[in-house]
Amino acid sequence: MTAYCLETAQLTHYFPHNEMGLDNICLQVPAGAIYGFLGPNGAGKTTTLKLILGLLRKQQGSIRIFGESFDTHRVAILKRVGSLIESPSVYAHLTAAENLRLLQKIYQCPAARVREVLALTGLLDTGAKKVQRFSLGMKQRLSIAIAMLHNPSLLILDEPTNGLDPAGIIEMRALLRQLNQESNITIVISSHLLTEIEKLVTHVGIINKGKLLYQGELHTLTGQRAAGSRTVIDCSDAARSLTLILENGWTGVLEEGKVLLESVSREGLADINQRLVMAGIQVYDMNTRRNDLEDIFMNLTNN
Amino acid sequence: MTLTFLNSFQSEWMKRTRSAAVWLTLAGGAFLPVIILLQRFYFFDTLSKDNSDPKIWEQLYGRSWQFMATFLLPMGVILATSLIGQLEYRNNTWKQLHTTPQSLTTIFFAKLLVILIMLLQFFILFNIGIYLEGLIPALLVKRVPFPAEPFPFMKYLLGNGKFLLTCLPVVALQYLLSLQYRNFLVPVGVGLGIYIFAIMAARWKYGFIIPYIYSVYSLNGQFEERIYLWSVGYFLVTTIIGYLLFIYKEERG
Structure with missing residues (x-):
């Protein structure tokens, strides 16, 4: 106790x-x-x-x-x-x-x-x-x-x-x-x-x-915070990238010509990056935005 | 318990250092003796004759207390008591005080004791002032003799004791008000209001029920048979009410 x-x-x-x-x-x-x-x-x-x-x-x-x-x-x-x-x-x-x-x-x-x-x-x-x-x-x-x-x-x-x-x-x-x-x-x-x-x-x-x-x-x-993270991938072929990502068991969607991933670990992101490059897709940017305490706090207090 | 109270009293006593209430006590106690001394020097020719008078101390006592009892004493008590009570509100320190390890009873009575000791301090200072009214002319002017009459200690003590008693109801009510109201104008306004009302009702046959000018009654010998007892009664009853209101307050800071 x-x-x-x-x-x-x-x-x-x-x-x-x-x-x-x-x-x-x-x-x-x-x-x-x-x-x-x-x-x-x-x-x-x-x-x-x-x-x-x-x-x-x-x-x-x-x-x-x-x-x-x-x-x-x-x-x-x-x-x-x-x-x-x-x-x-x-x-x-x-x-x-x-x-x-x-x-x-x-x-x-x-x-x-x-x-x-x-x-x-x-x-x-x-x-x-x-x-x-x-x-x-x-x-x-x-x-x-x-x-x-x-x-x-x-x-x-x-x-x-x-x-x-x-x-x-x-x-x-x-x-x-x-x-x-x-x-x-x-x-x-x-x-x-x-x-x-x-x-x-x-x-x-x-x-x-x-x-x-x-x-x-x-x-x-x-x-x-980690569970609520979102990663946006900006690359040369978003549609093919998404197919490749889904085939390998991750979840994601297309949004404004970019691939949007939910809650992928750092290691997972490295793996995705490697697979995209090997498939001949050029990766310009991978940007992860984590839920900070502010978001969690706002979610709690707004509900 | 006694030690806790003593520590609390010392702490409260330290708080009044350099406060307006202290300056008021010092200035209030010294003001009239200085004025009367100046007045004595203004009538320079009568100085020798006055100091040789066998009733010189009674004269100085009467002249000094006449102004003090009528106006300055009630006003001073109203202001000084309200200022001490308001010290915590003004500095936003009630919450600090109430989170210190002392009972509410200790806090209430330590503050009250500070006010009463300051009142005593004021009386002592005022009486030293009266003494100097008689002494200083003899010290400064060669041809003016020292007062011929021995200083009547007992007479002064008794007279002062009576005036002190008449202040107690004012202290108790002003203390109660200053603990209850954040706004300084409330205790002062109520105090002045009652004082003015008491002055207006001074000749009324039931005037003794309003305690704010008991000092005037004491000076004139009016209602003497009851005002001292009533003073103590008013003081005790109002202090108990003030205490109960203080300890059962909903919010403390």
């Missing part, structure tokens, strides 16, 4: 006027995973994460973190959870270090952690500069420093790269990967940027209109 770091069961939430917010969400985040929580804007990602952290009053369902019920072990669980929900949550009239120090008092973690997380997020040289003079990216990095201050076992990050420049996004991704691999921190990261998720996560949950449409390991999802 898999040990889930975070698990929700039949999590359902209604907004005022009986508007359905979440419908039976059953998240299962294995310990040590980087779990990408994907969905378009308004899908229910933030609502789910707010319920998990107790920022919204739970109506139906259950939430278990580290194997304990959140309802009965709230304080003990929050000691081991770091979070960043939506926009930066920092005191603008204080400096970065002051923001961290006042939380260090609550978490009772070593004072040296303030400097460590400032260095980790590249904010060490901000000194006496008040947060109100920070850029959005700097505020976001400070929020991440706050989330990591007490060495949490679980990090819940809602759109953490908002406001970061491309270099900042790459740094953040590397930092999260490092935290996950070296400190075995479980990370839940929500995003609508699919490319960002794809490069970082081990597991994926896809939500739309309050319903969890897919949940599982990333490689299972990417397996669907």
Whole structure:
């Protein structure tokens, strides 16, 4: 049986006027995973994460973190959870270090952690500069420093790269990967940027209109990508090429004077190329377009 | 439990550093003593005579508290309490605070304690100011004697204690409002509205039911037999209501 770091069961939430917010969400985040929580804007990602952290009053369902019920072990669980929900949550009239120090008092973690997380997020040289003079990216990095201050076992990050420049996004991704691999921190990261998720996560949950449409390991999802690939062959005699391809057990069709193949492996394509050349057909171009996560995501959310 | 509360209080205390509420407390406490001191120097000729008066401290106390109790104290309490309560809304930090490992009870009472300590700080500062009103002329002008009358500590302590009690209902209601409403104008607007209404109803025989000008009643000796008890009652009831509304809030950040 898999040990889930975070698990929700039949999590359902209604907004005022009986508007359905979440419908039976059953998240299962294995310990040590980087779990990408994907969905378009308004899908229910933030609502789910707010319920998990107790920022919204739970109506139906259950939430278990580290194997304990959140309802009965709230304080003990929050000691081991770091979070960043939506926009930066920092005191603008204080400096970065002051923001961290006042939380260090609550978490009772070593004072040296303030400097460590400032260095980790590249904010060490901000000194006496008040947060109100920070850029959005700097505020976001400070929020991440706050989330990591007490060495949490679980990090819940809602759109953490908002406001970061491309270099900042790459740094953040590397930092999260490092935290996950070296400190075995479980990370839940929500995003609508699919490319960002794809490069970082081990597991994926896809939500739309309050319903969890897919949940599982990333490689299972990417397996669907190879299965859905399409190859277009541009050659000197498309009709004869198609006949040759069909005779050898592959499937394909003619489209706009070119041969269109579905889900052929790399080795298969090499074999086809060799047979066409040997038959005296000139092959000008073989172009394979794989289904990327974006396509899979769009298919799931559009259905 | 006590240690958790202490840590939480320290954290809340650090938050108010350089905040508008701190400047308001400092400026509010120093404002009237500075004005009265300037006024004393303006009437330079009477300085010596005034300082030799056997009731000099009562005079300075009365003059200072007259303005403070009527206007500045209720206004200051309304503004400072609302500012402290609004600190989290303004910085979008409620969600951060509510994901820290502390109970909602701890958060609520740590914040309230910060407000009460700041109020105490304000009173101490104001009284130091009154003391300096009597002392500075003697220090700066050779021919002005030091106040002849010994400083009446007990009288000041008792008077201040009464004024402090009259502030408690205002603190409790403003705190409740500032925790419930994101918009700063709501607690301030409601506070000012009740204050103006209380001023208008000051001569009404049931005026004591509106607690926002209890400080004026305390100054004038009006309804003295009941306002201190009512202050404590209003404070306790409003704090309990504020607490219940806080812990049963649907969304926390």
